[in-house]
Amino acid sequence: MNPLFGTETEYGVAVKGDGAPDPVSNAIFLVNSSPFVSLSTPLWDYENENPLLDARGFEVEGDRERPGPEYNRMLNKPLVNGGRLYVDGAHPEYSTPECVDARALVAHEKAGERIMEAALVAANRRKREMGVGFSVYKNNTDGKGNSYGYHENYLVSRTVPFDTLVAQMTPFFVTRPIFAGAGKVGSEHRSEACDYQLSQRADFFEVLIDLNTMVKRPLINTRDEPHCDMGRWRRFHVIVGDANMSEVSTYLKVGTTALVLAMIEQGREVKGVEIENPVRAIREVSRDLTLKKTLRLSRGAAWRAVDIQRAYLETAEAHFAQDVDPVTRDILTRWRQVLEALSDDPMRLSRSLDWVIKKRLIESYMNRKGCAWSDSRVQMMGLQYHDIDRNKGLYYTLERGGHVDRIVADASVIAAQATPPADTRAYFRGTCLRKFAKEVYAASWTSVLFYASDGTIKRVPLMDPHKGNQERVGSLLDASDTVDALLSRMTLPT
Amino acid sequence: MAKQEKKKKKETEQKGEEVAANPEVVEQGKQTQDALDDLLDEIDDVLEENAEEFVKNYIQKGGQ
Numbered sequence: 179m180n181p182l183f184g185t186e187t188e189y190g191v192a193v194k195g196d197g198a199p200d201p202v203s204n205a206i207f208l209v210n211s212s213p214f215v216s217l218s219t220p221l222w223d224y225e226n227e228n229p230l231l232d233a234r235g236f237e238v239e240g241d242r243e244r245p246g247p248e249y250n251r252m253l254n255k256p257l258v259n260g261g262r263l264y265v266d267g268a269h270p271e272y273s274t275p276e277c278v279d280a281r282a283l284v285a286h287e288k289a290g291e292r293i294m295e296a297a298l299v300a301a302n303r304r305k306r307e308m309g310v311g312f313s314v315y316k317n318n319t320d321g322k323g324n325s326y327g328y329h330e331n332y333l334v335s336r337t338v339p340f341d342t343l344v345a346q347m348t349p350f351f352v353t354r355p356i357f358a359g360a361g362k363v364g365s366e367h368r369s370e371a372c373d374y375q376l377s378q379r380a381d382f383f384e385v386l387i388d389l390n391t392m393v394k395r396p397l398i399n400t401r402d403e404p405h406c407d408m409g410r411w412r413r414f415h416v417i418v419g420d421a422n423m424s425e426v427s428t429y430l431k432v433g434t435t436a437l438v439l440a441m442i443e444q445g446r447e448v449k450g451v452e453i454e455n456p457v458r459a460i461r462e463v464s465r466d467l468t469l470k471k472t473l474r475l476s477r478g479a480a481w482r483a484v485d486i487q488r489a490y491l492e493t494a495e496a497h498f499a500q501d502v503d504p505v506t507r508d509i510l511t512r513w514r515q516v517l518e519a520l521s522d523d524p525m526r527l528s529r530s531l532d533w534v535i536k537k538r539l540i541e542s543y544m545n546r547k548g549c550a551w552s553d554s555r556v557q558m559m560g561l562q563y564h565d566i567d568r569n570k571g572l573y574y575t576l577e578r579g580g581h582v583d584r585i586v587a588d589a590s591v592i593a594a595q596a597t598p599p600a601d602t603r604a605y606f607r608g609t610c611l612r613k614f615a616k617e618v619y620a621a622s623w624t625s626v627l628f629y630a631s632d633g634t635i636k637r638v639p640l641m642d643p644h645k646g647n648q649e650r651v652g653s654l655l656d657a658s659d660t661v662d663a664l665l666s667r668m669t670l671p672t
Numbered sequence: 673m674a675k676q677e678k679k680k681k682k683e684t685e686q687k688g689e690e691v692a693a694n695p696e697v698v699e700q701g702k703q704t705q706d707a708l709d710d711l712l713d714e715i716d717d718v719l720e721e722n723a724e725e726f727v728k729n730y731i732q733k734g735g736q
Binding site: 191266320325327392539543546579 | 736
């Protein structure tokens with residue numbers, strides 16, 4: 179098993195004050211306020227970027243992103259932890275470095291919140307005199323029919339046919355909101371009205387499978403841009419999930435998905451859970467707060483979402499019965515416990531799952547104030563739960579008060595802001611960005627480019643996400659005080 | 673939890689139909705309520721003042 183994954187979080191931005199410019203300018207200002215980046219930041223290398231390839235075997239027409247150097251530097255901030263802070267469309271965005279276990283992923287995703295928060299604080303300090311103030315939210319909707327994404331990326335062997343991935347993962351993703359949902363006040367996008375639902379994103383999905391990520395969103399995205407050796411690997415690009423504040427939600431969301439994909443890779447399939455109308459079903463799952471309603475399966479039977487998830491859990495438990503990896507064992511144990519609690523009374527999980535934490539908080543507030551779900555303060559709470567400013571965010575108010583469970587310690591999150599994972603190519607990328615800051619010309623998922631002393635640019639490809647880790651390149655990097663020394667010790671392709 | 677249930681059962685047996693409130697449970701309930709009240713006070717302090725306007729003005733460009 180060679181799990182490898184990373185997540186991308188698009189953040190929402192609110193601005194108070196007069197003369198606020200357009201969202202793209204705001205996003206650029208925020209990202210450039212980050213204390214984690216220098217003025218002479220390297221470029222992002224777009225050479226291997228091609229989001230127009232479709233996994234079903236064709237390429238669509240379109241423009242490839244190729245910003246000029248000055249704009250490139252404004253948009254892109256490669257980070258010393260191996261991740262990327264950047265502007266995607268109109269949103270500031272953070273990508274984690276590549277991780278091999280869900281615990282590390284939680285630390286690096288939380289590190290991204292801290293990096294973004296530091297940028298926010300610095301930006302607000304700069305703008306305070308002008309009476310301008312930003313707020314930044316780690317969520318997925320503005321309540322007005324606009325959605326921005328949280329994407330998960332999983333490395334999957336190309337020996338698995340894409341059709342198999344679609345068939346096996348669709349019921350899993352349709353039902354995953356029962357523990358991974360971030361909770362949402364109200365409905366969106368012309369969907370059936372409701373007071374509260376499990377998922378931020380569910381209402382936005384219109385089709386089962388497509389290349390698009392911005393309109394007519396699909397449950398399964400077919401982007402085929404592996405950022406690695408295309409002959410061996412696929413980057414399964416998952417756009418159906420919510421951005422979570424709760425570490426337990428993030429941990430389970432990514433950990434269970436990685437395990438299910440690993441098991442599919444190894445030939446184990448979950449049988450008999452194909453859902454008749456998955457696009458309709460995800461909305462039904464999202465609106466069923468008791469978790470007691472059933473979904474119609476293609477073969478005619480009617481199963482609850484929790485029972486569909488249980489089919490995946492039990493298959494995984496059987497498949498990984500001999501696996502002693504502690505994170506694998508921990509994910510399986512927690513998955514079982516969570517499904518049991520959800521089956522009994524979801525409100526038992528009010529310390530661990532975002533949608534339950536949020537619901538309990540809002541209902542307590544409504545009780546005290548005597549107000550309804552339609553009240554503006556309730557809608558404000560639904561948004562402010564996701565505020566990444568720890569002095570204002572409601573999730574962080576709860577965390578500070580000891581009302582929620584954690585997965586990682588603060589020290590791990592602090593370390594993850596500046597230290598790359600040791601076990602992926604993020605190690606080489608991040609270490610070079612730190613050690614040779616002034617000599618890195620550009621970086622990307624698949625490359626680091628250096629200014630060599632002879633005046634040329636030398637490109638070091640990183641096509642295998644598992645290589646470039648500390649084990650392989652650690653002593654090489656430690657022993658090289660200059661870029662020339664490093665390059666002289668490496669055999670680069672011509 | 674078991675200890676409290678046992679105490680409650682004993683009291684019921686002693687007093688017949690009347691069930692006295694178990695002081696331990698009441699105290700714990702009050703502590704939980706106090707903690708909740710404190711939390712809600714804190715929420716009130718940090719919640720955006722002009723909720724209606726803020727929510728109305730929060731519009732995002734669609735992202736991916």
